[in-house]
Amino acid sequence: MLKLHYNLEKISMGLVAAIIVAASIGGLVEIAPLFTLDETVELPGDLRPNTPLELAGREIYMREGCYACHSQMVRSLADELDRYGPYSLASESAYDHPMLWGSKRTGPDLARLGGKYSDDWHVAHLIDPRSVVPASIMPSYPWLTRPLDTALLPDALATLARLGVPYDKEMIAAAEADALAQSRPGTEAADGFQARYGARPAVQAFDGDPSRLTELDALIAYLQSLGTLTDAPYRALAEGAP
Amino acid sequence: MTATLTLPERRIGLFLSVLLALMGLFMAAAARHGVMSLHGFMALGLGLGLVFLIGGSLYDPAPPHRRPDRYYDAPTRFGLTLTLVWAIIGMGVGVWVAALLYWPEATPPWPATSFGRLRPVHTTGIIFGFGGNALIATSFHVLQRTSRARLADSISPWVVVLGYNLFCAWAVTGYLMGSTQSKEYAEAEWYADLWLVVIWVTYFTLYLRTLARRNEPHIYVANWYYLAFILVVAMLHIVNNLALPVRLTTAESFPVWSGVQDAMVQWWYGHNAVAFFLTAGFLGMLYYFLPVRSGRPIWSYRLSIVSFWGITFFYIWVGSHHLHYTALPYWAQTLGMTFSVMLLVPSWASAGNAIATLNGAWHKVRDDATLRFMFVAAVFYGLSTFEGSFLAIRPVNSLSHYTDWTVGHVHSGTLGWVAMIIFGAIYTLVPQLGGKRQMASPRAIEWHFWLAVTGTLIYVIAMWNAGITQGLMWRAYDRNGALSYSFVQSVQAMAPYYLLRTIGGALFLTGAVLCAWNCRATLRGAREGAADRPLVPQPAE
Ligand code: HEM
Ligand code: HEM
Numbered sequence: 001m002l003k004l005h006y007n008l009e010k011i012s013m014g015l016v017a018a019i020i021v022a023a024s025i026g027g028l029v030e031i032a033p034l035f036t037l038d039e040t041v042e043l044p045g046d047l048r049p050n051t052p053l054e055l056a057g058r059e060i061y062m063r064e065g066c067y068a069c070h071s072q073m074v075r076s077l078a079d080e081l082d083r084y085g086p087y088s089l090a091s092e093s094a095y096d097h098p099m100l101w102g103s104k105r106t107g108p109d110l111a112r113l114g115g116k117y118s119d120d121w122h123v124a125h126l127i128d129p130r131s132v133v134p135a136s137i138m139p140s141y142p143w144l145t146r147p148l149d150t151a152l153l154p155d156a157l158a159t160l161a162r163l164g165v166p167y168d169k170e171m172i173a174a175a176e177a178d179a180l181a182q183s184r185p186g187t188e189a190a191d192g193f194q195a196r197y198g199a200r201p202a203v204q205a206f207d208g209d210p211s212r213l214t215e216l217d218a219l220i221a222y223l224q225s226l227g228t229l230t231d232a233p234y235r236a237l238a239e240g241a242p
Numbered sequence: 243m244t245a246t247l248t249l250p251e252r253r254i255g256l257f258l259s260v261l262l263a264l265m266g267l268f269m270a271a272a273a274r275h276g277v278m279s280l281h282g283f284m285a286l287g288l289g290l291g292l293v294f295l296i297g298g299s300l301y302d303p304a305p306p307h308r309r310p311d312r313y314y315d316a317p318t319r320f321g322l323t324l325t326l327v328w329a330i331i332g333m334g335v336g337v338w339v340a341a342l343l344y345w346p347e348a349t350p351p352w353p354a355t356s357f358g359r360l361r362p363v364h365t366t367g368i369i370f371g372f373g374g375n376a377l378i379a380t381s382f383h384v385l386q387r388t389s390r391a392r393l394a395d396s397i398s399p400w401v402v403v404l405g406y407n408l409f410c411a412w413a414v415t416g417y418l419m420g421s422t423q424s425k426e427y428a429e430a431e432w433y434a435d436l437w438l439v440v441i442w443v444t445y446f447t448l449y450l451r452t453l454a455r456r457n458e459p460h461i462y463v464a465n466w467y468y469l470a471f472i473l474v475v476a477m478l479h480i481v482n483n484l485a486l487p488v489r490l491t492t493a494e495s496f497p498v499w500s501g502v503q504d505a506m507v508q509w510w511y512g513h514n515a516v517a518f519f520l521t522a523g524f525l526g527m528l529y530y531f532l533p534v535r536s537g538r539p540i541w542s543y544r545l546s547i548v549s550f551w552g553i554t555f556f557y558i559w560v561g562s563h564h565l566h567y568t569a570l571p572y573w574a575q576t577l578g579m580t581f582s583v584m585l586l587v588p589s590w591a592s593a594g595n596a597i598a599t600l601n602g603a604w605h606k607v608r609d610d611a612t613l614r615f616m617f618v619a620a621v622f623y624g625l626s627t628f629e630g631s632f633l634a635i636r637p638v639n640s641l642s643h644y645t646d647w648t649v650g651h652v653h654s655g656t657l658g659w660v661a662m663i664i665f666g667a668i669y670t671l672v673p674q675l676g677g678k679r680q681m682a683s684p685r686a687i688e689w690h691f692w693l694a695v696t697g698t699l700i701y702v703i704a705m706w707n708a709g710i711t712q713g714l715m716w717r718a719y720d721r722n723g724a725l726s727y728s729f730v731q732s733v734q735a736m737a738p739y740y741l742l743r744t745i746g747g748a749l750f751l752t753g754a755v756l757c758a759w760n761c762r763a764t765l766r767g768a769r770e771g772a773a774d775r776p777l778v779p780q781p782a783e
């Protein structure tokens with residue numbers, strides 16, 4: 001062996017090849033099967049993709065680095081089930097490019113956040129967390145009251161559609177209008193939005209002011225959608241699946 | 243920089259600078275507004291600056307000595323300067339984000355300075371800016387000495403150093419403006435990622451071409467590590483960053499991976515960024531500078547072979563230990579755990595090999611702060627890999643994951659190991675580059691050493707306490723079977739530790755500032771190229 005290595009050290013391309021081989025095996029074994037196993041590719045029938053407004057909110061969530069303090073992955077441990085809710089399934093984030101599971105909980109997990117608080121609470125909390133939770137160390141985000149830029153949404157939906165997220169042509173074409181419509185309940189546009197996305201996504205004046213479409217609207221729409229894209233985790237828990 | 247180039251080389255440099263400026267102009271014009279156009283202007287600015295610099299000295303006297311039999315150290319010197327600049331930026335922002343967790347209002351009310359945007363500036367600035375520049379700069383030095391050959395050409399090292407720093411600058415300014423892929427340690431957007439591929443290929447070919455010119459039959463062990471660093475980082479970077487841009491004229495893109503596949507790819511990348519960026523490269527540094535400084539050959543050649551291949555083979559498997567109890571299939575988690583535990587063997591073999599090398603030179607460790615930096619680095623390498631293997635065990639991870647224990651582990655590795663070995667290498671190299679016998683102020687090195695050690699210990703111990711407290715509070719039940727603590731109570735319990743960590747970090751940063759000042763004083767007055775020595779054998783060989 002030693003002799004063999006002694007010779008290998010004299011051939012740079014030999015070293016290069018050996019390094020590539022040694023460093024490829026593990027990744028191949030662990031990653032490739034994930035594209036074929038039922039456990040990781042099967043999707044629940046009721047899984048819906050994010051609406052354009054939620055998607056815009058997701059971009060803001062990433063832009064502001066919320067993921068650096070908040071996870072979106074409830075582990076299958078008793079205390080996490082009690083604190084947050086059913087543990088997360090792989091299928092829940094199947095449409096998430098990229099996933100936002102996170103690695104640090106400076107703040108609580110948000111995977112089951114949807115519906116936990118009112119929109120007003122979120123508005124107050126995002127603008128000044130310490131006005132609602134005095135001991136909070138979360139940053140304030142007063143600038144989120146600025147208007148939402150929706151110009152990229154159609155292209156964003158089209159790009160995701162190319163990656164396999166089920167947005168159809170109509171959804172892509174109407175993306176900007178739908179973002180606006182979701183924050184204006186009771187309008188005709190809102191009906192059009194619901195015709196495309198069904199009755200499940202909430203149509204609300206998320207930031208409390210239906211006359212303006214703001215970044216807060218988008219972010220809160222996203223936060224309220226967390227954990228509500230499918231009921232599969234609740235079913236899995238009820239069935240006592242492993 | 244230009245003084246060390248011949249006329250034809252200056253012409254090529256001029257041409258490349260014009261190309262860079264044109265690329266920048268094109269980017270700025272195509273994107274028109276937003277991050278990408280700013281980044282275009284940055285490239286344009288750099289290109290134009292270089293055009294003026296090179297153009298202005300095009301017909302200056304050519305470098306004096308017969309060059310092929312001299313080492314080329316000017317890029318190393320420049321790279322080390324950048325290393326120190328990034329050290330101060332990265333650690334400065336580190337102290338800032340640490341302070342924000344204690345005192346959330348300690349920042350102007352601007353989007354650019356909020357915690358979520360500053361944190362990736364810290365991680366990228368410190369890992370890629372500080373760590374990356376140190377790796378590139380020392381690799382040029384080590385490669386030449388251990389091959390007894392000059393770098394294969396004089397242009398590509400500049401392309402690598404300047405191009406790489408343009409990438410780092412794009413990345414951190416992008417985060418401040420809110421442009422991010424949100425993948426930890428790979429937040430930079432698609433065009434920056436593509437740019438890095440170009441730079442990395444240049445780096446790799448330069449490495450191989452120089453190796454091909456070597457006057458030593460054997461490739462020294464330090465180079466195996468540097469090679470593994472270059473190769474595997476390229477592989478990880480490309481696969482993890484595959485993305486579709488929303489438009490070719492905007493920074494926004496969507497990664498091709500999603501959900502659980504994305505999580506696995508991300509942590510396959512993430513942990514191997516630790517392995518091949520923060521470990522393999524720095525082991526290369528250790529295997530060269532430790533023997534040089536202590537004047538003793540590496541203790542066991544055989545052990546260095548075993549640990550090299552062990553690290554290269556095992557590390558790739560361990561990424562899934564970041565995903566214990568998550569939606570990642572159980573078998574993949576188990577593989578990650580198993581290999582993480584096995585990884586302790588080659589890791590400790592490396593640390594042990596380093597420490598055994600010092601056997602017989604302990605008096606030097608006592609007297610020489612530079613060597614002490616390297617010794618402490620080897621010890622912390624041993625400690626943090628032990629801790630890592632321990633944290634990878636599933637039940638332990640159930641407590642530690644998501645808590646500050648991870649952050650404590652990270653910084654025992656990065657402050658105790660990565661930063662210490664860099665400082666050891668810098669204090670060995672800089673006098674040589676400045677043509678001096680020793681650093682301008684040996685006392686400042688001593689001060690730096692104790693500041694760094696104290697800072698690291700305060701940081702790490704505070705975070706151990708914080709993490710374990712947090713983990714225990716989250717899972718504590720009262721007698722009635724209800725959770726004992728609300729989340730906010732666990733946040734409140736962190737305050738003293740976050741304050742301590744900020745203080746520890748500030749001490750560490752002070753040491754780094756001392757180091758920068760000391761290096762400046764040592765290099766002041768030394769002519770560029772003073773260190774381009776004749777090709778003579780070096781003690782490590
Ligand atoms: C002056 C010294 C430093 C201070 C005060 C500091 C502070 C911090 C803080 C406050 C965080 C965020 C932790 C959180 O979100 O809870 C962090 C994260 C991080 N730092 Fe540092 N840091 C320092 C030096 C370094 C160095 C030298 C390196 C690498 C060479 C480094 C690498 C990292 C990494 C990789 C993370 C991300 C950890 C994770 O996501 O788990 N830091 N640092
Ligand atoms: C035998 C070697 C090592 C093993 C098995 C190991 C294992 C681990 C484990 C289990 C985690 C926690 C994952 C989680 O719960 O999220 C972790 C995190 C981390 N380790 Fe290590 N570690 C090792 C060495 C090192 C060294 C030497 C460094 C630094 C130079 C380092 C840097 C990091 C970083 C940056 C993270 C944080 C990643 C993140 O969450 O953002 N590790 N490591």
